[in-house]
Amino acid sequence: MQKEGKVVPLAAAIDRGARTPLPCLPVLLLQVRDKAALQLRQALQVLFDNADDTLFEMADKAYERCDQNLYFEAMRDLRLKRKSIERGFLDTFYDTFARIGQLDPLARLGDSGVRNKAQLERAAAVEGMVARVLSRDGFALQQLSLRLQALLDRPLHEQHNPLGPAALCGYFLDAGYNLGVGLRVKLILLKLFERYVLRDADLIYGEANQLLAAAGVLPELQPAPRRRAEDRGMSARRGPASLGQAVGADAAGQALFASLQTLLAPARGQFAPRLQAATSAQPVSTADLLRLLTHLQHYVPASHEADDFELGQHLEQLLLRVSVRSGTRRRIAVADEDMINLVGLLFAYIQNDDNLPLSLRALIARLHIPLLKVALLDKGLFSRASHPARRLLNEIAGAAIGWECGGEGLRDNLHLRVERTVQRLLNEFAEDASLFAELLDDFLAFNQDERRRNELLEQRTRDAEEGRARALQARQQVQQVLNQRLRGRVLPQVVVQMLVQAWSQVLLLAWLKQGEASQAWRDALDTLDTLLASISPPHEPQALLLQVPGLLKSLRDGLASVALDSQATREFFQQLEQLHLRACAGNALLPVSDDQSLAEVLVAEDIVLAIAEEPACAPLHFADGQAVALRQVQRMRIGTWVEVFDEDEPLRCKLVARIDSSDRLVFANRTGMKVREWNGASLAQALHRGEVRALDDGLLFERALEVVLDGLRQGQAL
Template sequence: MQKEGKVVPLAAAIDRGGRTPLPCLPVLLLQVRDKAALQLRQGLQDLFDNADDTLFEMADKAFDRGDQNLYFEAMRDLRLKRKSIERGFLDTFYDAYARMGQVDPLARLAEPGDLRSKAQAERTAAIEGMVARVLSRDGIALQQLGLRLQALLDRPLYEQHNPLGPAALCGYFLEAGRNLGVGLRVKLVLLKLFERYVLRDADIIYGEANQLLAAAGVLPELPPAPRRRAEDRRMRARRGVAKLGQAVGPDAAGQALFASLQTLLAPLRGQFAPRLQAVATAQPISTADLLRLLSHLQHYVPATHEDEDFELGQQLEQLLLRVSVRSGTRRRIEVADEDMINLVGRLFAFIRNDDNLPASLRALIARLHIPLLKVALLDKGLFSRASHPARRLLNEIAGAAIGWECPGTSLRDSLHLRVERTIQRLLNDFAEDTSLFAELLEDFLAFNQDERRRNELLEQRTRDAEEGRVRARQARHQVQQALNQRLRGQVWPQVVVQMLVQSWSQVLLLAWLKQGAASQAWRDALQTMDTLLASITPPQAPQALLQKVPGLLKALRDGLASVALDSAATREFFLQLEQLHLRACAGTEGQPGSEGQRLSEVLVAEDIVLAIAEEPACAPLHVAHAQAAALRQVQRLRIGTWVEVLDEDEPLRCKLVARVDSSDRLVFSNRTGMKVREWNAASLAQALHRGEVRVLDDGLLFERALEAVLDELRQPRGV
């Protein structure tokens, strides 16, 4: 079961997904089916790979919280049901293919017109538009495929019975997603994605099927269908790659730089494959032959999870021995090529030991040793031009993935999969055409731009939340101060103290947060509290109290209603307040008796501290003199700086996303923008001083590696 994702058994895996055996169909039709299934499966994978980003963008743009929740719920459902939808789509496709020409593949989805709801009508209109666009582009190829299938089956095959028709493909998708708990808007979005990632390549399905059938002698006389769309797409891609790859080629500055480095590299000569290099009569092989040997080895680079010992020098030595035996002449590597092998080897040795990169990323990048070595042999400009596509691709991968947290195979996210796919593509396809790096760079930049924009949105939400927390703390401090000024050190009725601390504090908080300390709402809330306390302090003149009570009661009711205090609790408070007013008019203090329990009084002896959901992670610390350097380092940290936390079993990588100066807090998030740590400046300086946290160097990887290697080569050799 673990091999289903690999290339070789994919067709077999798809074939097992079919529900109906196909003994009645010719083998040629089974081949057409399998080719189409492979293409459809890839399109569905692309669809689901991009659905998350699309729905997230729509949720971010939605103004209504209900719409946001709708899209977030759809994202969750898609993740959970992705595999079942893919499997259901292929199962339905196989069923329709098994009964080709016998039934309408869309029969199960058809409904009487008078029973069709407005939503169904809108969905149908969307599908009809999608089908019309496919037919306008690829109608001729589809017609030819229908004629060939009809000739092979020896029975009529109407357009609606063709299991590869665009309407049928849409039907399979709708059938597979029937149990997906999403609304019409999300379904329409998914249909758009289906058109973009599956139906856009329908011409490839039809073209390959027609080519296979024509080669087998099924209506070979039909003229080839126009391949304008597919060819135009490929030509555009080649032109774009050519523009990016124009800079790749001989570079005078690169040649000069490498020539200057050869003097530094001279002491390393002879260390590589010494048994061959030391033979004076050995004939050097050309750079072209060396490239061919490297291309051969490139396909045997082990996967990162395998423990095979793959040392490039040993592998090349074995190949040179075989070449020497076959040719009958000792062969060796040219001096300049050996210098380049040593230089690139030192670069990758630095990368493999660079603890600024996650271990999993180092293992992946190490697989690029041979492709980068081949680029360096072909184009010395790799070392002199920061804009070189191979150099930029390495830097972009390292920069995008610096925040990885050593994910396991079951936890790999879209970025991890994209990096793996990019590196594997280079190992599979890169021979000597360096424009492949430019093509992959363009793809990775486009992908990473979307990934970065999504993470930046989440980081901004984290910053907004932190600013909100700071304001909440400031408001809480002001409210606590107001309450303590009026209540602390005095005896008050317990019911009043309880109401002010538990309920009226919320009225004050709301006024401060919404309108500020200078607002009329804040002053009115304070005035109401002062009036309440004054009204229950005996002795009170009945006439004066009667004049102030109506306004006081109205202000209290309005304020408590604004914080949604329970109506029963509000009614109970006002009943007891009436007793307090009567007692104040009588000029008596609370005495034990029938009302004593209800109107008991308390001494507010300590400061009132309001409850808050989340306290600061670190209390302020005194900075020791030995930590002064670490504190200066903290003060210089810029937004976006990565650190690694080493105080737990698994190291945690996080990025500084917010510096809240008013509360001396530094907030860090993981790569996806979720908050994971916070410190104040002193506590972070202490953690840095103790080695519990370290700042990562997120500079350009190739530049750092090259600078380190050059510094090492320039070191005087000797004792």
């Protein structure tokens, strides 16, 4: 009989927070649960990574703006609620496991109440997903149910299995119950759940069965056939051609490196071990050095521990071991040492380059050994800008320059892709050029999708800001028109209110839609002037009677175009009728009205329309000493990255729009969301004070090589 226990993994305890203690379960069952939870967590992360891309593609293809907004809102909701959905999924999973055999995990899917159309469609989608998993992996699930029944020593129906496909769907539906998206988006998410979670259900069932069988739970059951084993085993790899054979000897690279060796002579011993000082030591061949580096490559620590890894010290230890085993003191050849020093200087620059986010520098630092091996095998790395290893480094640095140095957004899609790329190089790269080319192709394809999505979001931000600037310009024009005609005059309060609150919208609409030179704009101004003239006593009744029908029609059409409330429109025309009568008869001949809105008021102050957002930055007076910063602002191109230090964590953003009409520069983060705006003078002042700094987003390898060579030349000149 299995030992009983209350073992709860630390990660699970953190995820679930303060929860009701689990009942006693066999330790072996807890191991099955925790292994499955880890696999499900990873699958959910892949699901949400791809959900963002899928919804973006659907928004990109949507013809209707309302559909686009639906998908973009869904993307935003998923980003905000992703963690809570993952946590809710695992919470329900743990709860169901805690009550295994006592609780039907399918009960939530089988409610017998009246269902609406959305519930019926969702239920039909789930039934289809479950049927496909059972037809594919039903044998392995049946074996798992039998083993769990034997382990628990009580009956366990398949529908009570907490790892069944319908149960997994139920956890997902429960976790996303309050997501707030429409049925179409929910069905899309269910399809993604099938593709990225249920697709690998056979792995969950297979590992659980293997764990239970190894512990002696029904080991006599025949294992289920492994599904898609050949597909998983057949990755598109190229033949094991060496890097040198793949690209050939690069004469230009050899010549460049030979010219650099004189400059590198003073740096000898800086990165490579100092054992070569012994004249009797024999140099190890480049092939042997590559094997030593490949050995070290598998021990490169994680990014947060990279500072503790000194390549020179580890190489020295390995050379000592080789010397002891061979009985002969060994050293590194001079040419290889120069290459080690050159690559070491490049990576020293990269690790101190504050144009790169700190997390990116830590990741690139892990590529020191793979890039060194490439350089030892192919000097063309330094002479060919198209070299796959060089391009991969540049592409990663260029794509990730917008990473923020902290915060929860760190491990996003791009960060995970760069991590996987780095880890694959550390795990698999020996001397095969095709791996760099393959990873470059994969990263370029991935980054193209990322860039296209971000560019679309940036364009939406740009359009919104240009629309805002145009609305602000229209507002200023309408304010000027109203102030010219109203300020300083004594007018009925009802007319002033209507002109400021309603007719200003008519003027704005005409200016925005058709422009200042349009007939609609001139007609709206004529109606305004006619209205003011019609209420000014004394007035000839006959002339007024001729004017009123056309005036009333123009007013009605204009107010209807801005959807003014019908009750408010009716009341205004009733009051306007009283004003016209008063204009014809003269104030003294009409009885005093109790209607306060007919009272006259003096328009003493400028009219300010509260219909557009003010610029976030008021114009600043240009201060002395900021000329250089102002020229820098004027030279900034669209796409320039800056780093802002006005909060606890630095913020990286890039220039996405210049609004010349209002002198505004709009900056967005890497995802295209607007985060800052300045006018030219205020940005120059921020640059001058060090509150903002422009980032150099040039090619990383070229920038590093240029700085290193300049430093070597200056060192030789001293």
